[in-house]
Amino acid sequence: xxxxxxxxxxxxxxxxxxxxxxxxxxxxxxxxxxxxxxxxxxxxxxxxxxxxxxxxxxxxxxxxxxxxxxxxxxxxxxxxxxxxxxxxxxxxxxxxxxxxxxxxxxxxxxxxxxxxxxxxxxxxxxxxxxxxxxxxxxxxxxxxxxxxxxxxxxxxxxxxxxxxxxxxxxxxxxxxxxxxxxxxxxxxxxxxxxxxxxxxxxxxxxxxxxxxxxxxxxxxxxxxxxxxxxxxxxxxxxxxxxxxxx
Amino acid sequence: xxxxxxxxxxxxxxxxxxxxxxxxxxxxxxxxxxxxxxxxxxxxxxxxxxxxxxxxxxxxxxxxxxxxxxxxxxxxxxxxxxxxxxxxxxxxxxxxxxxxxxxxxxxxxxxxxxxxxxxxxxxxxxxxxxxxxxxxxxxxxxxxxxxxxxxxxxxxxxxxxxxxxxxxxxxxxxxxxxxxxxxxxxxxxxxxxxxxxxxxxxxxxxxxxxxxxxxxxxxxxxxxxxxxxxxxxxxxxxxxxxxxxxxxxxxxxxxxxxxxxxxxxxxxxxxxxxxxxxxxxxxxxxxxxxxxxxxxxxxxxxxxxxxxxxxxx
Numbered sequence: 001x002x003x004x005x006x007x008x009x010x011x012x013x014x015x016x017x018x019x020x021x022x023x024x025x026x027x028x029x030x031x032x033x034x035x036x037x038x039x040x041x042x043x044x045x046x047x048x049x050x051x052x053x054x055x056x057x058x059x060x061x062x063x064x065x066x067x068x069x070x071x072x073x074x075x076x077x078x079x080x081x082x083x084x085x086x087x088x089x090x091x092x093x094x095x096x097x098x099x100x101x102x103x104x105x106x107x108x109x110x111x112x113x114x115x116x117x118x119x120x121x122x123x124x125x126x127x128x129x130x131x132x133x134x135x136x137x138x139x140x141x142x143x144x145x146x147x148x149x150x151x152x153x154x155x156x157x158x159x160x161x162x163x164x165x166x167x168x169x170x171x172x173x174x175x176x177x178x179x180x181x182x183x184x185x186x187x188x189x190x191x192x193x194x195x196x197x198x199x200x201x202x203x204x205x206x207x208x209x210x211x212x213x214x215x216x217x218x219x220x221x222x223x224x225x226x227x228x229x230x231x232x233x234x235x236x237x238x239x240x241x242x243x244x245x246x
Numbered sequence: 247x248x249x250x251x252x253x254x255x256x257x258x259x260x261x262x263x264x265x266x267x268x269x270x271x272x273x274x275x276x277x278x279x280x281x282x283x284x285x286x287x288x289x290x291x292x293x294x295x296x297x298x299x300x301x302x303x304x305x306x307x308x309x310x311x312x313x314x315x316x317x318x319x320x321x322x323x324x325x326x327x328x329x330x331x332x333x334x335x336x337x338x339x340x341x342x343x344x345x346x347x348x349x350x351x352x353x354x355x356x357x358x359x360x361x362x363x364x365x366x367x368x369x370x371x372x373x374x375x376x377x378x379x380x381x382x383x384x385x386x387x388x389x390x391x392x393x394x395x396x397x398x399x400x401x402x403x404x405x406x407x408x409x410x411x412x413x414x415x416x417x418x419x420x421x422x423x424x425x426x427x428x429x430x431x432x433x434x435x436x437x438x439x440x441x442x443x444x445x446x447x448x449x450x451x452x453x454x455x456x457x458x459x460x461x462x463x464x465x466x467x468x469x470x471x472x473x474x475x476x477x478x479x480x481x482x483x484x485x486x487x488x489x490x491x492x493x494x495x496x497x498x499x500x501x502x503x504x505x506x507x508x509x510x511x512x513x514x515x516x517x518x519x520x521x522x523x524x525x526x527x528x529x530x531x532x533x534x535x536x537x538x539x540x541x542x543x544x545x546x547x548x549x550x551x552x553x554x555x556x557x558x559x
Binding site for chain 1: 253255256259308309310311312315334335336337339340341342343344346347348350351352353354355356364366369370371372373374375376377378379380381382383384418419420421422423424425426432434435437438462480481483486487488490494495505506509512515516518519529530531532533534535536537538539542543546547549550551553554558
């Protein structure tokens with residue numbers, strides 16, 4: 001089974017979110033980047049489990065600069081076999097998906113995994129775009145995946161429930177909670193990752209379709225109003241009359 | 247004109263009428279395309295929210311993104327739409343990116359407001375810790391609207407409904423079965439949510455959470471540790487790696503308010519925190535706080551809600 005896992009960097013959850021240059025650019029000052037949790041915990045680990053069960057090869061790919069080699073080494077330490085970095089600034093989802101699809105189209109992957117979204121841009125766009133660019137079926141927000149030969153069975157979130165579906169490979173899957181459990185790389189994995197191949201390829205020319213004009217941070221909440229624990233009638237009154245939510 | 251895709255398999259959800267309301271604010275010419283089982287009558291009612299007409303393709307039954315995107319893209323072209331609108335729900339997330347590629351049109355996913363004067367559209371970024379303004383470079387725009395971002399508005403009367411055959415080809419994804427979780431209100435749709443964490447000490451104590459939720463007409467949710475140790479089902483887990491929700495009211499009981507949890511709920515309009523620890527970080531994100539023991543506070547709050555509901559009816 002040949003599996004491609006798409007990896008994105010994301011700021012560590014505890015990072016301070018601030019913007020510079022007139023609120024047009026994310027301020028990376030002091031920001032620690034990690035592998036986007038959905039890509040790492042669910043997409044990558046499920047891919048490794050499949051490889052461990054039936055054999056195969058897990059390749060990871062990202063679109064980014066040399067600064068992102070650190071997160072790629074982390075993903076290799078967790079167990080991926082080979083890494084590819086498209087050496088470009090991931091301008092928007094369409095640009096990123098086009099680069100990944102361009103690499104994947106001649107490689108014959110059976111499964112292409114993404115996380116359900118990144119925790120920085122929350123767009124949930126790249127997986128569906130890769131599927132369209134490669135003319136493959138796309139299973140979004142999958143929480144379970146079982147292989148049955150050339151067929152895979154998946155559970156995916158739908159409005160108000162979970163759907164059990166079947167599809168033949170090759171297929172693109174976006175992975176959500178439930179697919180797998182987080183793995184901590186061990187020392188052997190970290191040592192092995194140093195010598196695993198990390199290939200850097202040039203981007204193809206693609207015009208992005210969207211851009212961010214500017215950013216704002218939400219206005220700080222006014223101080224919390226503390227209500228006496230013995231006076232719940234007052235809380236209900238405030239929720240009705242002041243907050244107008246009940 | 248604006249082409250809106252809605253799913254009508256489970257009746258007309260709140261997010262559907264919000265999406266049509268949004269479309270009507272962009273244009274007077276709103277064509278709705280839908281698939282699924284909703285009756286002609288139900289679909290005609292969409293006119294009240296601003297739809298000029300509704301087209302329904304009954305041949306597509308599931309949420310196959312290849313079929314749906316072909317149907318929507320070909321309609322967008324034949325109608326010369328300048329905007330294609332989705333709800334940013336599970337179907338929108340799967341279909342809108344494909345339509346974006348097919349039409350080479352920029353996608354704004356998770357819009358939370360109408361376009362600004364400069365045409366850019368506000369979305370949540372960094373899991374709700376900031377907002378960004380997205381500029382679309384193409385003439386045709388694809389937008390998916392985050393549920394509960396704008397209130398639905400009545401604006402018109404019943405509209406014509408046309409049965410069509412969009413010739414969208416076969417589905418490569420076969421649906422075997424659908425499981426619906428227990429509980430009446432799906433969490434992402436809920437306007438009121440009662441959520442509890444490890445402070446509840448054990449799954450046997452969830453009765454009082456359910457009582458409060460039922461008195462309010464709210465959905466129940468939980469924190470990650472509670473889902474991970476199996477006290478509550480995973481679909482109730484809200485937070486960065488679970489479900490992200492933005493209800494009108496979020497009541498957090500016995501949840502400390504770790505940053506990963508806040509990332510999933512910070513879009514809530516009003517947050518109430520009940521915690522024994524006055525230093526719990528969640529109080530910093532709360533509008534109202536109660537410092538006290540849930541086992542004492544929650545039954546009292548439930549009684550107060552019941553009293554309010556009965557005097558208000």
